[in-house]
Amino acid sequence: MKRIDKVIDKRHAIRRGEFLYRQGDVFESLYAIRLGHFKTSIGTPDGRVQVTGFQMAGEVIGFDGIVGGRHSCDAVALEDAQVCKMPFNRMEELSRDIPSLQHHIHRLLGREIVRDQGVMLLLGAMSADERVATFLLNLVQRLHARGFAQTELVLRMTREDIGSYLGLTLETVSRTFSRFAAEGILLVKQRQIQILSTAGLRRVGNLDDTGADAAPRPLAASEQVANVPLTAS
Numbered sequence: 506m507k508r509i510d511k512v513i514d515k516r517h518a519i520r521r522g523e524f525l526y527r528q529g530d531v532f533e534s535l536y537a538i539r540l541g542h543f544k545t546s547i548g549t550p551d552g553r554v555q556v557t558g559f560q561m562a563g564e565v566i567g568f569d570g571i572v573g574g575r576h577s578c579d580a581v582a583l584e585d586a587q588v589c590k591m592p593f594n595r596m597e598e599l600s601r602d603i604p605s606l607q608h609h610i611h612r613l614l615g616r617e618i619v620r621d622q623g624v625m626l627l628l629g630a631m632s633a634d635e636r637v638a639t640f641l642l643n644l645v646q647r648l649h650a651r652g653f654a655q656t657e658l659v660l661r662m663t664r665e666d667i668g669s670y671l672g673l674t675l676e677t678v679s680r681t682f683s684r685f686a687a688e689g690i691l692l693v694k695q696r697q698i699q700i701l702s703t704a705g706l707r708r709v710g711n712l713d714d715t716g717a718d719a720a721p722r723p724l725a726a727s728e729q730v731a732n733v734p735l736t737a738s
Contacts, residue, residue, distance in 0.1 A: 515589055516587045516588075517587065517588050517589070517590055518586075518587055519582045519585070519588060520582065520585055521582050521583065521584050521585050521586075522581065522582065523581065523582050524579060524580065524581050524582075525566065525567075525581070525582065525588065526567070526570075526576045526580050528547060528548060528576060528577060528578050528579050529575055530575060530576045531574065531575055531576075532570025532571060532574050532575055532576055532593070533592060533593065533594075534567060534591055534592050534593055535565050535566070535567040535591045535593055536565065536566050536580075536588040536589065536591065537564075537565050537588060537589040537591060538560055538561065538566060538586065538588050539562060539586075539587040539588060540562050540585075540586050540587040541561075541562060541582055541583070541584045541587065542559060542560065542561050542562075542582070542583040542584055542586070542661040543560045543566055543580050543581065543582055543583060543586065544556060544558070544560075544580070544583050544662060544666060545557045545558045545559075545560065545566070545578045545579065546578055546579050546581070546669070547578045547579070548579070554669065555669060556662075556669035556670040558670070559583075559644075559661075559666075559670070560580075561648070562586075562651065563650075563651045564647075565591075566588075567580070571593070583661040583662055584661055628672045631711075633671075633677050633678075633681055634681055634684075634709050634710075635709065635710050635711055636671040636672070636673060637671065637673075637678065637681045637682070637685070638685075638706045638707070638709040638710035638712075639710045639712070640670070640671060641698065641700070641706060642703075642706055642707065642710060642712070644658055644660075645657075645658055645700060656699060656700040656701075656703065657697075657698070657699050657700070658697075659696055659697055659698070660696040660697075660698060661696075664678045664682075665678075685706070685709070688705070689701055689705070690702045690706055690709065691706075
């Protein structure tokens, strides 16, 4: 553990709106988010920006650069944040001597693949209501796993960002939130969201009710390296 601790740079401050890395930057490190939220996005040749994900404290960001050696997206802080830099070459060297670390890195990569597949499902097969419901349930589940309330959240991203991520227009996202509020599923106060009916949100999202009330498990000690959470979404 001391060897791992020496590799990880502690608490780099990132201001709101500041880029952690840019699309095309040489890949050197993964980043464990200690505080704050980030948004990843890809710029298209015609000048449009496609949001590809949102990351929060307790998660790891930067996997997009592993395959090609350069980052394939931008990562920008949605609020003042802190990250711990983990040089990937040194982490790989350590993983050869510490099998549990290698296993953990592989598991994180696997979760990234699963997340990408989930986004493809959102964009390819779900209605607008299903996309927004699934998005909100995913957010509260991730937050609850890190000790936050299971039914309340503050959206750090804009409605426009959410629309870009879900493949919806800003107007559609806003109408969907308003409809959920009118149906008594949500209480919406600008960026503050309270889920009044988790069952209703799951019903809208066409999600299986099996285990609907089960709380996400807390992070285990084995999911942390030198007190830096290594859990990716």
